[in-house]
Amino acid sequence: MSTGSNLEKVLKNGNFAVTSECGPPRGADPEAVKKKGAFLSGYVDAVNVTDNQTSVVRMSSLSACLILRSMGFDPVMQMVCRDRNRIAIQSDILGAAALGVSNILCLSGDHQKFGDHPTAKNVFDIDSMQLIQCVRQMVDDGRFLSGEEIKGRPNLFVGCAENPFADPFEIRAMRLAKKAKAGAQFVQTQCVFNVEKFGKWMEMVRDLNVHEKVYILAGITPMKSVGMAKYMKNSVPGMDVPDDLIKRMQQTPKEKQAEEGIKICLETIEKVRGIKGVSGIHIMAIEWEQMVPEIVRSAGLYPRPQP
Amino acid sequence: MIVANRKPFEEIIGMLKPYARILLLGCNECVTVCATGGAKEVAVLASEIRLFRAKEGVPAEIKEVTLERNCDPEYVETLKPFIDDCDVILSMACGCGIQFVGEHYRNRIVLPAVDTTFDGVTEQHGVWAERCQGCGNCVLDRTLGICPVTRCAKSIFNGPCGGSQGGVCEVNKDAPCAWQLIVDRYKEMGMLDRYLEIQPIKDWSTSRDGGPRKRIREDLKI
Numbered sequence: 001m002s003t004g005s006n007l008e009k010v011l012k013n014g015n016f017a018v019t020s021e022c023g024p025p026r027g028a029d030p031e032a033v034k035k036k037g038a039f040l041s042g043y044v045d046a047v048n049v050t051d052n053q054t055s056v057v058r059m060s061s062l063s064a065c066l067i068l069r070s071m072g073f074d075p076v077m078q079m080v081c082r083d084r085n086r087i088a089i090q091s092d093i094l095g096a097a098a099l100g101v102s103n104i105l106c107l108s109g110d111h112q113k114f115g116d117h118p119t120a121k122n123v124f125d126i127d128s129m130q131l132i133q134c135v136r137q138m139v140d141d142g143r144f145l146s147g148e149e150i151k152g153r154p155n156l157f158v159g160c161a162e163n164p165f166a167d168p169f170e171i172r173a174m175r176l177a178k179k180a181k182a183g184a185q186f187v188q189t190q191c192v193f194n195v196e197k198f199g200k201w202m203e204m205v206r207d208l209n210v211h212e213k214v215y216i217l218a219g220i221t222p223m224k225s226v227g228m229a230k231y232m233k234n235s236v237p238g239m240d241v242p243d244d245l246i247k248r249m250q251q252t253p254k255e256k257q258a259e260e261g262i263k264i265c266l267e268t269i270e271k272v273r274g275i276k277g278v279s280g281i282h283i284m285a286i287e288w289e290q291m292v293p294e295i296v297r298s299a300g301l302y303p304r305p306q307p
Numbered sequence: 308m309i310v311a312n313r314k315p316f317e318e319i320i321g322m323l324k325p326y327a328r329i330l331l332l333g334c335n336e337c338v339t340v341c342a343t344g345g346a347k348e349v350a351v352l353a354s355e356i357r358l359f360r361a362k363e364g365v366p367a368e369i370k371e372v373t374l375e376r377n378c379d380p381e382y383v384e385t386l387k388p389f390i391d392d393c394d395v396i397l398s399m400a401c402g403c404g405i406q407f408v409g410e411h412y413r414n415r416i417v418l419p420a421v422d423t424t425f426d427g428v429t430e431q432h433g434v435w436a437e438r439c440q441g442c443g444n445c446v447l448d449r450t451l452g453i454c455p456v457t458r459c460a461k462s463i464f465n466g467p468c469g470g471s472q473g474g475v476c477e478v479n480k481d482a483p484c485a486w487q488l489i490v491d492r493y494k495e496m497g498m499l500d501r502y503l504e505i506q507p508i509k510d511w512s513t514s515r516d517g518g519p520r521k522r523i524r525e526d527l528k529i
Contacts, residue, residue, distance in 0.1 A: 082461070086508070108468050111460050111478050122461065129465035130508045145508065163469035168490050171467075171502055178465060178505055190469060237477035238469040 005102035005157035006074035006307045007046035010280075011186065011215045015305050016273065017280025019076065019188065019217060020292050021048035022068060024059035033059070033067040039289040043296045045304055046074040046103060048188070048282070052083065055115025062092060065101050074307070076159065077101045080109025085125035086134070086145055093138060097154030105159040105188065106131040129182050132160055136183030158183060163190035164201035165240035173204035180213040187214050188282040191221040191232070194240040195271045202275050211277030218272040221284045222291055223261035226250050262291065262298075269299045308337040308428070309401040310435045311344060311421040313352070320359055322418045323367065323397065329356070330393035331420075332386070332408065333373035334400035341435050344399030344421055346373040352399065352420060377404025383411050390415055443513030443520065449506065451492040456509075458485035464506035 002008065010017045020040050025032035040047055047068055051061040065075035077096050084092065093104065108128040112120045126134065134145055135158050142153035160179045164172050176187060192198045198218065205211055223229045226249035233241035245264060252260040272278050281301075285291050296302045313319075323329060331353050339345030353369045360367040370389055374382045377400035390396075390412050398405045402423035409417040425437035440457045446464075447454060456462045460478040467486030470477030474487045493499045511517070 108461055108463055111470070113460075113478050124461045124463060125511065126508050127461070127463035127465050128468075129505055133505070133508075161469070166467065166469045167471050167473060167484070168467070168487055171490055171499075174502055175465075175467075178503060181503075182505055237472050 003102045003155045003157045004100070005046070007076065007103055007186070008157040009307075010045045010305050013305065015045075016301065017045050017215070017217060018043070018283065018296055018301050018304060019046045019048060019280065020044045020283040020285065020289070021050060022064065022289065023050045023053055023286075024061065024064035026056070026058050028059065030067050033064045034071060036289050037068050037071050037073060040073070040292050041071065043293045043302060043304065044073075044283075045280075046076050048076040048078055048105060051078040051080045051107070051109070052115070053078075053110065055082070055110050055112045055117070055120075057116060062096050062099070062101070065096065066099055069100055072307075074103065075101055076103040076105050078105045078107060079131065080107045081124050081126055081128060081131055082109030082112065082122050085123050089126070089131065089134065090138065090144055093135060093154055093156070094150075097156060098152075102155070103157045103159060104135055105161065106135060106184070107161055128160060129178060132158060132179055132182040132184050140183075157185055159186040159188060160184040161189070162187050163238045164192075164198055165190055165194060166238040169197075169201075172201055173208055173210065176205055176214070177208045177210045180210050184214050186217060186279075188217045189219045190238060191219045191284060192268055192272060193221075193232075193245055194242050195268060197240060198272065199275055202277055206277050211279075215279040216277055217280040217282040218275075218278050219284060220265060220269055220272075220281045220295075221286065222265035222288060222295065223249060223257075224288060225254070225257045225261070226252075228261075262295065265295060266298050269295070269301075308340050308426070308435075309403070309423060310341045310425050310427045310437075311338050311399075311401050311423045313343055313348065313399070313421050314419065316355060316359075319352070319397070319418075319420050320356065323356065323360075323395070326367070326395040327365075328368045328370075328392060328394045330370050330372060330386075330389050330396045330415075331356075332377070332396055332398040332400060332404075332417075333371070334377045334404050335373055335375045336378075338399060338401055338404075338421065339373075340429070342433075344401075346371075349373055349399055374400075374404075377401070378407055380411070383408055386412065440514070442509075442511070443517075444510055446506075446509075449501075449504075450489045451496060451498070453485055453488045453492060455485050455489065458482075458488070464509060 022036045049061045049064045061077050065077045068075045106128050142150045162176045229246050229249045232239045333344050333349035349371050353371050376382045396417040397420050398417050399420045405417050405419050426439045427435050427437045430436045442456050467484050471484040476482040476484045
């Protein structure tokens, strides 16, 4: 059964998909969401809305999804297992579907230690793998985890994330295979800077034939400065920024670093497009959403297929 | 063993402020092994309190007693002769012992001198680490002896998450990633294909989530 998801349509029609993301504001002002959204309008097939990313309190993903939907976007509601047990998770899934959200991205969630409430209690009643299974059971079988029938089943295109660069590397393709087996229909990867390693991971993914089961969108993040590149390399766990990229940014005069970052980003897009099994890109322009149109245009990915 | 840490001295001394006669209680079991609340630590804390209170001009009278166990009635009952002569009990036993003594002597308050932390092992002399959360539904057969509930910061059953790097958990650089350990163990035993099995959703009702737990053996009751 096909959902109302534009992202699903784009991928099923064989188009190279472009998604991006919008981090909700740390406040109740809807204009903040609309402002970020306005940059992306017409340049993406769907927009992810993060769920209290890095464990910092923000406007809820579902609420920001609705604001973006009212602007004509196809939102991807990110959902983490950190803050909700299976009761709240299923309840939010029903609510999201009822309000017209067509995509969900299933995540475990960053540990609360990294956020603004490090003394909070976490939940992790289920994990991301089990969340994928949960959504698929609700969508496909019309049943809750308890086995009871859902009256008015939700219909969602189900995604997940995977980090090809985290350890142990050898099981990272297997982990995606597990997620595909659990029912994930698309995956958005961690930011790709190390294209060579990403290529190796894709090779392992193809060996397991996972690219035939799940649409793979490579994560793309433009670097604003050498400072950002260094921060990502040294301070963000699971992020792989090769030394030659740092060096390249370092050798660029400060005022030209943003430009160089976009250049690197475009080269990365070009390279991942050439890797068999990659079905699209997911641009995470962190607090730099205004660059997304230029990236999409320069990468030759504009215009997007009409919804 | 149950592992505990002594509370900061300022916190202990603050709790004791209204009291002059203190029964300082230790335990010969777990808290002795983890060097927190045995007879030795009781003696050290008693001296510290005496010195501090003497300096403050409000001397404290301290009776030191270390029980074989604080979690068994037969030992807890031996405290009886000391209760009338104290204003308060300060316990260096684990949270179980502190509560159990309080249940027996309802006319006295039992103050905690330690923070009870976890069920763990002695990894090396002076190093204790958590191993079990008593979830009531053991999965160590599936993870080849490494507990994801306890040792993964997110207690995830299908790890590792994206924060595992160089075998270390992103939450604490001193904690190995549980799922790296599990994958290593699968490999060691030639069972890496088992990694592909999706671990099912856990029944947490046997854990603390199902409410306080109790075990009854009718045949052993007297």
